[in-house]
Amino acid sequence: MQCVVTGGNVKVLGKAIHCLSRIGDELYVEPQEDGLALRSVNSSRSAYACFLFAPLFFSRYSIPKELSFRCKMAIKSVQTVFRSLATLEKSVEKCHISLDEQKDRLTFTLHCKHGLLKTHNLSYQDSESLEAVFDKDSCANVLRAQPRVLVDTVAHFPTSLEEVTVTVNDERMWVRNYVEDESERSKVMLTELCLAADEFDQFAIKAHNSITFCLKEFRGLLLFAESTGLPVSMYLDEPGSPVVLSVTDSVLEGNFVLATLSDDRSPPKSNRGADAEQPQPSDDFMNDDMDSYLIAMDTSIAPGPSTSDLPAPPVAASRKLPAPNNRSRRHSEEEEEEDGEEDLERPPDKKFRSLFFGSVLPSSPLMSTQPVTTQEVLASDSEDETEAE
Amino acid sequence: MKFRGKITDIACLNHFTRVVTTIAKLTKTCVLQLTPDNLFFILSGKVTNGGVGMRCQLLQANFFHEYQMEGVSSELNQICLEVGPDNLSRALKTVQCAKSVKIKLSKKHCACLSISAELPTLSSVSRVVTHDVPVEVIPRRLWQEFQEDNMADFDVSIYLPPLKTMKNVVDRMKNLSNFLVMEANLKGEMNLKIQTDLVSVSTHFKDLGNPPWGEDSSQDGGLSQSRDPESMAEVTVDIRKLQQFLVGQQVNPSKAMCNMVHQSAVHLILLHEDVSLQYFLPAVA
Amino acid sequence: MPLSTISQSQDEQYVLLAILDNARNLSNILKAITCKDHAIFTATANGLKVTVEDSKCMQANAFIQADVFQEFTLKEDLVVFQINLTVLLDCLNIFGGNTAAGVSTALRLCYRGYGHPLTLFLEEGGVVTVCKINTQEPEEPIDFEFSSSDVTNKVILQSESLKEAFSELDMTSEVLQITMSPSQPYFRLSTFGNSGNAHYDYPKDSDMMELFQCNKTQTNRYKMSLLKPSTKALAISCKVSVRTDSRGVLSLQYLVRNDDGQICFVEYFCCPDEEVEEE
Numbered sequence: 031m032q033c034v035v036t037g038g039n040v041k042v043l044g045k046a047i048h049c050l051s052r053i054g055d056e057l058y059v060e061p062q063e064d065g066l067a068l069r070s071v072n073s074s075r076s077a078y079a080c081f082l083f084a085p086l087f088f089s090r091y092s093i094p095k096e097l098s099f100r101c102k103m104a105i106k107s108v109q110t111v112f113r114s115l116a117t118l119e120k121s122v123e124k125c126h127i128s129l130d131e132q133k134d135r136l137t138f139t140l141h142c143k144h145g146l147l148k149t150h151n152l153s154y155q156d157s158e159s160l161e162a163v164f165d166k167d168s169c170a171n172v173l174r175a176q177p178r179v180l181v182d183t184v185a186h187f188p189t190s191l192e193e194v195t196v197t198v199n200d201e202r203m204w205v206r207n208y209v210e211d212e213s214e215r216s217k218v219m220l221t222e223l224c225l226a227a228d229e230f231d232q233f234a235i236k237a238h239n240s241i242t243f244c245l246k247e248f249r250g251l252l253l254f255a256e257s258t259g260l261p262v263s264m265y266l267d268e269p270g271s272p273v274v275l276s277v278t279d280s281v282l283e284g285n286f287v288l289a290t291l292s293d294d295r296s297p298p299k300s301n302r303g304a305d306a307e308q309p310q311p312s313d314d315f316m317n318d319d320m321d322s323y324l325i326a327m328d329t330s331i332a333p334g335p336s337t338s339d340l341p342a343p344p345v346a347a348s349r350k351l352p353a354p355n356n357r358s359r360r361h362s363e364e365e366e367e368e369d370g371e372e373d374l375e376r377p378p379d380k381k382f383r384s385l386f387f388g389s390v391l392p393s394s395p396l397m398s399t400q401p402v403t404t405q406e407v408l409a410s411d412s413e414d415e416t417e418a419e
Numbered sequence: 420m421k422f423r424g425k426i427t428d429i430a431c432l433n434h435f436t437r438v439v440t441t442i443a444k445l446t447k448t449c450v451l452q453l454t455p456d457n458l459f460f461i462l463s464g465k466v467t468n469g470g471v472g473m474r475c476q477l478l479q480a481n482f483f484h485e486y487q488m489e490g491v492s493s494e495l496n497q498i499c500l501e502v503g504p505d506n507l508s509r510a511l512k513t514v515q516c517a518k519s520v521k522i523k524l525s526k527k528h529c530a531c532l533s534i535s536a537e538l539p540t541l542s543s544v545s546r547v548v549t550h551d552v553p554v555e556v557i558p559r560r561l562w563q564e565f566q567e568d569n570m571a572d573f574d575v576s577i578y579l580p581p582l583k584t585m586k587n588v589v590d591r592m593k594n595l596s597n598f599l600v601m602e603a604n605l606k607g608e609m610n611l612k613i614q615t616d617l618v619s620v621s622t623h624f625k626d627l628g629n630p631p632w633g634e635d636s637s638q639d640g641g642l643s644q645s646r647d648p649e650s651m652a653e654v655t656v657d658i659r660k661l662q663q664f665l666v667g668q669q670v671n672p673s674k675a676m677c678n679m680v681h682q683s684a685v686h687l688i689l690l691h692e693d694v695s696l697q698y699f700l701p702a703v704a
Numbered sequence: 705m706p707l708s709t710i711s712q713s714q715d716e717q718y719v720l721l722a723i724l725d726n727a728r729n730l731s732n733i734l735k736a737i738t739c740k741d742h743a744i745f746t747a748t749a750n751g752l753k754v755t756v757e758d759s760k761c762m763q764a765n766a767f768i769q770a771d772v773f774q775e776f777t778l779k780e781d782l783v784v785f786q787i788n789l790t791v792l793l794d795c796l797n798i799f800g801g802n803t804a805a806g807v808s809t810a811l812r813l814c815y816r817g818y819g820h821p822l823t824l825f826l827e828e829g830g831v832v833t834v835c836k837i838n839t840q841e842p843e844e845p846i847d848f849e850f851s852s853s854d855v856t857n858k859v860i861l862q863s864e865s866l867k868e869a870f871s872e873l874d875m876t877s878e879v880l881q882i883t884m885s886p887s888q889p890y891f892r893l894s895t896f897g898n899s900g901n902a903h904y905d906y907p908k909d910s911d912m913m914e915l916f917q918c919n920k921t922q923t924n925r926y927k928m929s930l931l932k933p934s935t936k937a938l939a940i941s942c943k944v945s946v947r948t949d950s951r952g953v954l955s956l957q958y959l960v961r962n963d964d965g966q967i968c969f970v971e972y973f974c975c976p977d978e979e980v981e982e983e
Binding site: 104106110117144147149151152153 | 909
Binding site for chain 3: 580583584587588590591592594595616617618619620621622623624625626
């Protein structure tokens with residue numbers, strides 16, 4: 031394999047790798063006919079990301095014809111190649127990626143200013159293909175926005191926040207911080223942001239859904255989108271189905287597939303769903319009548335029930351929440367791969383469904399938005415011995 | 420019990436945010452006391468905070484375009500809430516570009532201070548953000564803890580040097596020692612000192628001036644005459660607590676002073692046009 | 705008590721008296737050699753040499769010429785003492801150590817002799833700080849016997865080009881390997897980390913290479929932990945000279961220009977780690 035990246039594309043490649051490092055610890059590299067695929071998955075397999083760089087992204091792209099090659103490597107080591115992201119554009123003139131199968135190493139050579147040559151020989155392990163099964167086109171709702179809109183939106187939430195809930199109806203999108211534990215609700219600050227449909231480039235809603243997913247990975251994608259100036263598309267469906275976030279241009283495609291909180295055990299229309307159906311004005315900007323938002327409380331006793339005219343706020347009080355111990359499992363960064371597999375064996379009591387590695391394959395081409403449609407969409411990760419569900 | 424306020428001026432919003440952020444740097448939780456004319460952020464000097472106390476007063480009229488409140492009763496027209504100033508600060512920081520910001524006491528899943536704002540967007544419709552900061556309503560029987568104490572009789576009152584200089588000095592001294600001795604006299608001199616096995620460092624400020632305290636203050640008006648101007652009042656404090664106070668300062672005070680009770684306490688006072696911040700540091704044994 | 709009021713008679717008690725308009729000119733260069741707390745101060749008529757050592761294998765020296773000081777008075781031919789460098793740096797930067805708005809900290813450094821503390825008077829904006837730092841019995845610094853007549857290979861590089869390499873060093877590698885050769889790869893830095901190796905090659909005709917004098921191919925490994933502190937010297941320097949002698953001992957000389965445009969030097973010596981088999 032010989033790939034050469036030049037000019038500003040070196041930085042794009044570096045950004046993509048940094049962005050993938052927010053997902054998992056390993057980078058899966060697969061040179062394909064339709065481009066170089068870089069992928070990562072988190073340890074509990076609830077988040078997956080793939081960048082496909084089309085041959086035209088490279089100034090030279092040649093891959094072995096006869097045999098397919100795949101490998102995985104520590105993402106940290108690849109990050110060191112692109113350590114100084116800020117100066118990458120100025121200092122690196124050319125990046126050469128080549129494979130030495132004899133020595134089991136992938137070599138990144140950076141040709142820098144002043145004749146400085148940086149050669150990183152990175153060891154790798156063979157791996158099977160890693161691909162999540164997802165179908166953007168079957169998602170009921172498609173939204174597309176300039177990265178700035180979404181960056182400004184997530185800026186309202188603290189970096190420590192793990193999940194957000196996104197609710198859509200025909201006119202609006204709401205974003206809230208998700209609080210798992212009911213008893214926590216009175217201790218944490220709840221933030222809700224409401225965006226009108228016309229802030230988006232595309233806002234095609236068929237189902238009024240409310241989904242909850244991880245913010246960290248979302249922020250990762252936004253960093254990439256912002257630096258490349260590419261609009262972000264969100265494909266979202268019902269709770270439990272993954273949300274797909276993607277960026278595309280003529281020579282690259284990035285897809286982030288994030289599991290969403292499954293809502294199986296709650297009534298079909300949760301409070302939030304209902305909220306999405308009939309959005310209440312979340313605030314009083316239309317209604318400036320003082321009395322409507324003043325409330326009566328007596329301080330000398332425990333706060334009693336509200337006597338205000340306001341209906342109860344749209345909290346998911348009736349929603350059944352999974353046991354919290356699964357949460358810690360999922361978030362443990364040090365988690366071993368096996369734990370992820372263990373999770374797969376017990377889908378019913380986990381918070382997020384793992385992503386569909388090795389699940390039943392739909393037959394339609396899934397990444398149909400791109401010249402990369404030939405990509406095999408539904409491979410299984412052979413390292414998962416267990417079948418999900 | 421009702422409270423609702425609206426800030427429409429961006430400078431007021433900025434200023435209010437800086438004050439709240441200052442408070443957030445000083446304490447994790449505090450009491451927000453609302454009265455018809457003022458907002459107070461209060462940390463009473465309990466043993467659990469190492470005896471550190473804080474009291475910050477804001478004239479509501481200088482911040483709020485609209486301000487309406489109804490206390491517990493007409494004779495006790497105030498509201499006391501326990502609040503995490505960090506939440507407030509975070510919420511306010513994200514709405515800095517808003518046209519107007521509303522703050523109101525509301526009952527949602529729990530008692531909240533709801534901060535809502537309309538944010539400008541490129542589209543015709545503005546973006547609306549609401550932060551519900553959970554608060555705890557403090558029952559009336561606990562109120563007396565938050566009432567302002569009479570100022571203790573102090574030995575020396577002195578204006579502080581520029582806070583930035585003082586912060587630099589205290590930052591370095593903190594690297595060298597856990598305790599710091601503050602000394603001041605009525606000649607306008609103040610010294611900060613540390614002493615360890617390895618090193619002794621003393622920083623000498625002079626010509627700081629001593630604030631005049633009127634006859635009606637708790638201090639004996641005749642004290643300055645009776646006290647030897649050269650004689651130093653001295654307090655040993657926990658250097659981290661002093662540093663915390665200096666690090667947090669987001670508001671440039673028009674007057675900064677310090678009252679010292681010999682070997683007992685330091686009382687730092689920052690006065691701004693419409694804000695006052697007092698910080699009590701007990702002496703360490 | 706501003707510095708000016710300290711009387712001459714007091715000055716006479718000191719065996720060493722140094723006055724500096726800008727304490728940063730001392731603190732910046734001392735920062736470049738901080739890797740251990742203990743520093744040996746050696747004052748001669750030429751100026752001040754400050755030495756820090758680690759593991760008997762590495763030595764860092766900062767040289768501040770006498771003429772960098774506004775006044776440098778020595779009552780004896782040689783004054784030597786040992787002091788805690790971290791504490792000294794905190795004292796020198798007591799006012800924050802910033803140059804903002806043209807404010808600088810004036811320094812008067814005094815030493816009365818054996819058994820006495822090192823006394824610093826620092827003044828900024830009319831505020832005076834007095835520091836007394838206890839001194840210790842000086843240890844004998846190691847003589848690396850590095851002689852310029854025995855230099856095998858030498859290159860001088862603009863620091864800029866090495867800064868990037870040092871900031872990117874793979875810290876999972878225990879060693880930094882330096883290859884200098886009259887033929888390819890000329891000047892190479894290599895690391896051998898958990899997930900692979902990396903080589904940084906500087907061609908001899910690079911415009912960053914000010915001098916290239918390599919006589920013989922030499923490959924030596926140095927402990928990363930010993931060389932990493934030299935990054936601080938690199939950061940404030942404009943040029944660096946990399947030399948090795950026939951034993952493989954490494955000398956890194958950094959040319960540092962201070963706030964007032966005067967030149968000071970920092971030098972690191974480091975023993976090679978082990979014999980290396982050619983890869």
